[in-house]
Structures are given as C-alpha cells and as structure tokens.
Amino acid sequence: MADIVAGGKGGSGAGRGPGAVKCGICSRRVLVKDKALQCEICLVWYHCSCEQIDDQAYNLICDTGKTDPLFHYFCSKQCNKPASKFLRSLIELESEVQKLSGKFAEMESRVAQVDSRMEEMASGKFTPAMIETVKEISLVHATGNASGKQNEVASLIRATTMEELAEMEDRGRRKTNVLVFGLGEDKEKTMDDRRKEDEKRVGQLLKAIELEQKTPMDLRRLGVYAVGNEKVRPLRLTFNSEASRNEVVAAFYRAKKAAGRVGEQGGNGDLVLTRLGMRRDLTPKERVDEAALFEELRRRRQESQNSGDQYANWILRRGKIENVCRYPQGDAK
Structure with missing residues (x-):
C-alpha cells in the first residue's frame, strides 16, 4: 500500500520535510494535516479532494494501511487505466499458460503411450495382425522361398505398426471433443458474428443440461460454409479434459431422455433437445x-x-x- 499523509500515518512526503511535495493535480503543497495519498506507480502525491476520494474510502485505507494487500491506490491522472489493463493482461496470460501446460501434459502422455507400445513390441508383445504375419514368415521358410517374402512381411509389420500409432495419436487429439448435430446456424452473417451466435447457443445448451460451468475451450463448425445452404453443419466442442467431455455427453442424454426444452435467443425458434444429437469425436x-x-x-x-x-x-x-x-x-x- 502506498504511504499515507494523514493523522500521523506515514509521515509527510515519505520522510521529506513538511510541505516538500506537491499535489499531482492542483500543484499545491501536500501538508501533514492534509488528507492525501501517494500513487503506487508514479509515486506522486494527490489530495483526496482533487482525486474525489471521500472520507469513508480514505478512512478505510488509513485503517488498513500496509497490512492489507487487497487495497491499492493508483492515481486517476495517468496510472489507473494502464494498471487495470496490465492486471487484466496478466490474468489472461496466466490462463493461457495453464492451457499450454495442459496441452504439454497431454503430449507427454501421448509420447509415453508410444514408448510403451514400442517397449511391448521389443519384448515380443504383438497384435493379432502381427502374429498372423509372423506365421506367414514361418510358412515361407518352410517352402524355401523366404527371401523376397520376408522383406514384404517386414514392410507389412512396419506399416501396421505405423497405422496403429497414427490411430492412437488421432484418438488422443479427439478425446476431449464432442460433436453436436442439429444446433441452428446463421447463414447470412460474418464469421465473427456466426461464432458469437454459436457461443450463445452452446451456452443455452449447457444451461438446458444444467452444466453451465462446463464452458468449452474452443468451438468450430465442421464442413465448408456456403450461403444459401440450408443444411446445418455439425458443431465441434473441445473441453479441457476427457472427464468433462464425458460429463457433458451423459448430462445431454439424461436431459434429452426427459424431453427437456429451453427457449433460444436469436430468432431461430426453440432449442428442442429431442431434435439435437451429440456424440464423441470418432476417428x-x-x-x-x-x-x-x-x-x-x-x-x-x-x-x-x-x-x-x-x-x-x-x-x-x-x-x-x-x-x-x-x-x-x-x-x-
């Protein structure tokens, strides 16, 4: 908390002689008897009357002093708006860092899965398809024509392994996604406006299934956008975890079974759960x-x-x- 000049609290001018500092607004001297505060950023002193700080707010700050980290004073002349903008940016940055940490943890998990699969292969644990190819190798050896066939089968094993690894990675990318079918789509608006409308509809859908707090990290319409096309494109929602996705899907089908209904804003009629579909994102x-x-x-x-x-x-x-x-x-x- 900034130093305070009032009633013996904080001294005058942070240790200077009485009247050695001037108000950043009226330029008059700030005396020990004056009610004044020092901005924590520019360190300039301001009369409370010049800053339009009433006695109640001033007394509250004086009572807490430096003991309460929740109270801060930034002058309205030049520091308050930049400070607020900086704090908002800091909060947004922290949120983005948390998202990146989550994605990094997911990548580590995928790498661990691939390493585990390779270790299993190295130790002789093969899939049924691989076992069949090994049997084929044995048969080729028995007929005395193994050379070219061995290379062919080895290539088949490598291709099968790569396909399985690619499938694992694809499932990992989709495991927090859910697809919504039949949710109205505006066809005559800009991309930004359409996205805002989709965000509204998703909010109403989550409200209808009583999971308003499960806001998706991202949403996207699948397929090519075309003006005049009456077909509604599926909407893909991405949540922060597989557990959140499963919770949303389960809640949707519970609400749909109960034939729930909620009013929808935006001129697209009622959002009828029984006319919507939802499923996880399959490879x-x-x-x-x-x-x-x-x-x-x-x-x-x-x-x-x-x-x-x-x-x-x-x-x-x-x-x-x-x-x-x-x-x-x-x-x-």
Whole structure:
C-alpha cells in the first residue's frame, strides 16, 4: 500500500520535510494535516479532494494501511487505466499458460503411450495382425522361398505398426471433443458474428443440461460454409479434459431422455433437445467399426423378428451388442 499523509500515518512526503511535495493535480503543497495519498506507480502525491476520494474510502485505507494487500491506490491522472489493463493482461496470460501446460501434459502422455507400445513390441508383445504375419514368415521358410517374402512381411509389420500409432495419436487429439448435430446456424452473417451466435447457443445448451460451468475451450463448425445452404453443419466442442467431455455427453442424454426444452435467443425458434444429437469425436477407423456394429445390430434384430421372438431387445452398449430383455421362464434364447 502506498504511504499515507494523514493523522500521523506515514509521515509527510515519505520522510521529506513538511510541505516538500506537491499535489499531482492542483500543484499545491501536500501538508501533514492534509488528507492525501501517494500513487503506487508514479509515486506522486494527490489530495483526496482533487482525486474525489471521500472520507469513508480514505478512512478505510488509513485503517488498513500496509497490512492489507487487497487495497491499492493508483492515481486517476495517468496510472489507473494502464494498471487495470496490465492486471487484466496478466490474468489472461496466466490462463493461457495453464492451457499450454495442459496441452504439454497431454503430449507427454501421448509420447509415453508410444514408448510403451514400442517397449511391448521389443519384448515380443504383438497384435493379432502381427502374429498372423509372423506365421506367414514361418510358412515361407518352410517352402524355401523366404527371401523376397520376408522383406514384404517386414514392410507389412512396419506399416501396421505405423497405422496403429497414427490411430492412437488421432484418438488422443479427439478425446476431449464432442460433436453436436442439429444446433441452428446463421447463414447470412460474418464469421465473427456466426461464432458469437454459436457461443450463445452452446451456452443455452449447457444451461438446458444444467452444466453451465462446463464452458468449452474452443468451438468450430465442421464442413465448408456456403450461403444459401440450408443444411446445418455439425458443431465441434473441445473441453479441457476427457472427464468433462464425458460429463457433458451423459448430462445431454439424461436431459434429452426427459424431453427437456429451453427457449433460444436469436430468432431461430426453440432449442428442442429431442431434435439435437451429440456424440464423441470418432476417428475414421472408429466410425467404420461403429457402422459395422450397427449393421450387426440391425441383422440380429431382423433375425429375432423373422423368428417370431417378441421378447428380444437387442441394444448396443459400450461397444458390444446385447439382448437386455428378460424372457418368460423356459423361453430364453
């Protein structure tokens, strides 16, 4: 806290003789009896009357003195605005540093995964695909035609390993993302205006699922923007952790199941949760695998229907197809 000239607190002019300093506004001398404060940045003294500081605020500062780090005085003449701007910039910088620290930790985790995978390979732990290629090598040796085939199989092993590593990295990049489908999009505004509207809609969506505090770190529309195209592009949200992403997805489906509804600003009608979709951001390989699962699910449901099994209830749960219906005793299939 800056030195104070009043009632015997702080002396006069920080140790100078009485009247040795002048007010930075009126240029009159600052006496021991005057109510005045010294700016912490420019170190110039100011009469409280010149700075329009009332007695209540002045007395509060005098009572706390240098014992309370929450009270600071910056003169309105030249220091207050730069100080406020500096503090805001400092807070923003600290926030960016925290984000970078999080990304660095994520990169370290990915490197550790790759190192672990390479150690497993070095110790002889191979994937099923690699085991099949090793069997093929043995077969080639048995036929006496191993030379060219060995090189081909070795290349296949390297390619398979690189594909698996690339898939791991891609999943790592997407693990905090979630995709929202059906959320209205303005087509006639500038890019900045469209982003602001998307931020509003996301805020309303999070409010509807009672997770307003889970603000995404980033949001982005996927696909090419085209004026006049009525199709609404998916919106990708990036959260600060995989746990936050999972929490948002779970809350969305709970609210959607309850058929929640919340009013939306911006002239795009009501935000109806039952008309929206949400899912985690899958890699191309994960999307292919998921499509195969849904095809198998459709096949099993069709088989149950064709066989007259009215109790069957096939669902997809955690990457597996299950029949969750309870059959009457003696009818289980």
